[in-house]
Amino acid sequence: MNTPRNPSQTSTRQTNTPGTVPESADQFGTLTVNGHLSLASRGSEDESMTVAHAIDPEAGLVTGLHLRGDLLLGHTPAQDAGAACAFLAVAGGVRGSTPPALRVDGAIASPPRADMLFVLRGRARAGMFVLWSGHLLGDGTLELHEGACATPSSPHAGDTAHAGSIGAFLGPNLEVQPFGCEAVAPSNPNARLSQEAEYGALHFDMGAVMQRSTLRLRVGPRDWNGRTSDMLRVQGTLHLGGSKLIVASAFQSLPTMLKPGDSFPLVQASTLCGELAAVETPNLPNGLRFELERTWTTLALRVVRK
Numbered sequence: 001m002n003t004p005r006n007p008s009q010t011s012t013r014q015t016n017t018p019g020t021v022p023e024s025a026d027q028f029g030t031l032t033v034n035g036h037l038s039l040a041s042r043g044s045e046d047e048s049m050t051v052a053h054a055i056d057p058e059a060g061l062v063t064g065l066h067l068r069g070d071l072l073l074g075h076t077p078a079q080d081a082g083a084a085c086a087f088l089a090v091a092g093g094v095r096g097s098t099p100p101a102l103r104v105d106g107a108i109a110s111p112p113r114a115d116m117l118f119v120l121r122g123r124a125r126a127g128m129f130v131l132w133s134g135h136l137l138g139d140g141t142l143e144l145h146e147g148a149c150a151t152p153s154s155p156h157a158g159d160t161a162h163a164g165s166i167g168a169f170l171g172p173n174l175e176v177q178p179f180g181c182e183a184v185a186p187s188n189p190n191a192r193l194s195q196e197a198e199y200g201a202l203h204f205d206m207g208a209v210m211q212r213s214t215l216r217l218r219v220g221p222r223d224w225n226g227r228t229s230d231m232l233r234v235q236g237t238l239h240l241g242g243s244k245l246i247v248a249s250a251f252q253s254l255p256t257m258l259k260p261g262d263s264f265p266l267v268q269a270s271t272l273c274g275e276l277a278a279v280e281t282p283n284l285p286n287g288l289r290f291e292l293e294r295t296w297t298t299l300a301l302r303v304v305r306k
Contacts, residue, residue, distance in 0.1 A: 064092075064099065070106035071126070074114030074134065086116050090140070093123040100125040100143060110134050113173060120202065129204070133173030139180055139200030144168060165236060167206030170213040170243075177216040178202045178230040180223065199227040207236030207270075210243040212277065219264040219301060220250030221257060229264040229301075238269035242277040247290070247301060255285035258303050267299035 074086040093101035104126040110116040116134025120142070127146035144167030170176060180198025199218065217230040232238075247266070251258050272294065281290040281301065290301045 064101045064103070066103045066105075068105045071102075071104045071108045073108070073110040073118060073131075074116040086110070086114070086134075087119075088117070089119040089121070090124050091121045102126075110174075112171070129168040129208075130171075131169070131174050132171035134175075136170070136174060136176045136202070137179060138202065139178060141203040141205065142168065144204065144206040165206050166209055166239075167236070168204050168208035170208060170210045172212035175214045175216060176202065176210075176232065178232060179218070180225075180230075198223045198225065199230045201227075201231040201233055203233040203235070205235045207238065208234050209239040209241055211239075211241040213241070213243045214246065215243060215267075216246045216248070217266050218248045218250070219266075221254065229266060231265055232267045234267075234269040236269065237271040237273055238267065240272065240274035240276050242275065244278045244280070245276050245292075245299075246280045247282060249282040249284070249290075251284060252282065258284060258286070258288055260288065260303055260305055262303040263293070264301045265298060266301060269297055272297060272299070 071088075073088055090102045093099060100123040102124040104124075106126070107128040107130050108118075108124070108126045109128075109130040110118075110132055112132045114133050116131070118131070118134065118136050118138075120136070120138035120140040123141045123143065125143040125145065127144070129142055129144060146167070178200040180200040199220075215232060217232070219229040222228050245266070279292055281292070284290060284303065287306050288303050289306050291304045293300045293302050
């Protein structure tokens with residue numbers, strides 16, 4: 001797998017010269033950085049960035065961020081230093097031919113032990129996605145255009161264009177948590193959730209490797225969009241890599257809404273490889289329990305009797 005370039009190798013960070021003509025129409029109104037960009041806070045100072053993507057229906061203008069290098073989120077703290085963190089929120093870029101709100105020609109990456117928070121509510125594009133630590137949250141799509149070659153270990157792989165490529169590496173100190181408008185799911189899987197939660201889905205359009213990562217998902221009553229659970233979707237091979245799955249539920253206070261045979265989709269991929277190291281599911285009332293079901297391409301929770 002390709003590794004992100006060290007931002008220290010680039011002595012200056014440049015943006016387009018004011019007054020120059022954008023190279024293409026879709027760059028109009030977009031901040032372009034000709035190099036690497038590193039987001040991190042040191043000490044008590046907070047340094048963060050919010051990338052918003054908006055469309056003016058009258059003027060036809062778009063706004064966003066385009067990096068021609070790598071985007072580094074946080075940095076590994078020294079032994080005697082506090083954790084360095086970065087916060088990045090990306091919103092928009094999902095309608096019609098609108099370009100992604102965030103475009104990175106290189107990699108989006110976080111180093112080991114960096115305290116990073118990446119919230120995606122729309123569409124972002126990068127060469128690769130290499131996150132070792134922190135939190136990946138939201139509801140949206142990560143488009144990946146440069147991946148390491150990998151051969152699916154199962155003959156049941158989907159016939160997608162990137163089925164044999166790995167574009168995302170999710171490290172051992174990373175928590176992946178799709179969600180909608182409701183607050184982030186609690187760490188206790190038996191905690192009660194709002195009865196009106198809006199669920200989310202994170203979608204990688206290339207294969208992904210989870211290396212002892214933590215995946216947090218929620219299940220509950222159907223939301224306004226017709227979904228009953230958060231989901232992780234991978235258009236390619238998903239390597240589970242000894243990761244941990246934690247599921248929270250809203251059914252503790254709604255016992256009559258469940259019956260044996262009810263199913264909640266959690267993970268969908270062209271091919272699933274590897275094993276989960278641990279699965280935590282919430283307790284259910286009325287003598288019911290959740291059972292994890294796995295196929296060549298999906299993970300789901302099914303309600304069964306104890």
